Amino acid sequence: MTTMNCMEVLANMSCYIDGDGSAELRKALGEHVTHCRRCRVLFDTTGQVLKIVTAAEPFEVPLAVSARLYNRLEKILSEA
Numbered sequence: 001m002t003t004m005n006c007m008e009v010l011a012n013m014s015c016y017i018d019g020d021g022s023a024e025l026r027k028a029l030g031e032h033v034t035h036c037r038r039c040r041v042l043f044d045t046t047g048q049v050l051k052i053v054t055a056a057e058p059f060e061v062p063l064a065v066s067a068r069l070y071n072r073l074e075k076i077l078s079e080a
């Protein structure tokens with residue numbers, strides 16, 4: 001089982017959001033946010049945490065939302 005760090009989570013998040021993430025990737029992201037409070041807050045803030053944890057199906061996020069989310073994540077991580 002690969003353990004992601006926060007930067008890897010961030011790096012893979014756009015793929016996940018775009019629906020390109022494999023089931024394994026989504027699982028790894030879900031596992032990370034389970035143990036990482038900071039990332040959990042990020043995902044929770046965006047309302048995606050349940051979808052990640054349940055690891056159901058890819059879902060669509062409008063591009064504008066995706067870009068805004070990504071900017072927010074970068075900002076939060078840079079401040080951490």
Ligand SMILES: [Zn+2]
Pocket residue numbers: 005006009032036037038039040
């Ligand atoms: Zn994290």
